[in-house]
Amino acid sequence: MRVKVDQPKCVASGQCVLAAPAVFDQDDDGIVRILVDRPEAAHHEDVKESVAVCPAAAIWVEEEE
Numbered sequence: 001m002r003v004k005v006d007q008p009k010c011v012a013s014g015q016c017v018l019a020a021p022a023v024f025d026q027d028d029d030g031i032v033r034i035l036v037d038r039p040e041a042a043h044h045e046d047v048k049e050s051v052a053v054c055p056a057a058a059i060w061v062e063e064e065e
């Protein structure tokens with residue numbers, strides 16, 4: 001899994017950080033930052049939850065071989 005974000009779309013809601021704190025953080029303006037762009041399998045469900053709850057649809061994942 002490769003995690004992608006579109007920072008210009010981010011509305012700084014912080015939902016992704018609540019769902020997957022090991023993978024996402026926010027900068028001083030609240031804009032999403034990726035901590036780990038290829039998270040371990042243990043975090044994949046949390047990332048999918050972040051994708052689902054992001055109000056700006058600013059997060060997506062690419063499945064890798």
Ligand code: SF4
Binds near residue numbers: 014015030053
């Ligand atoms: S959930 Fe979406 S809008 Fe909210 S901080 Fe994360 S990427 Fe930005």
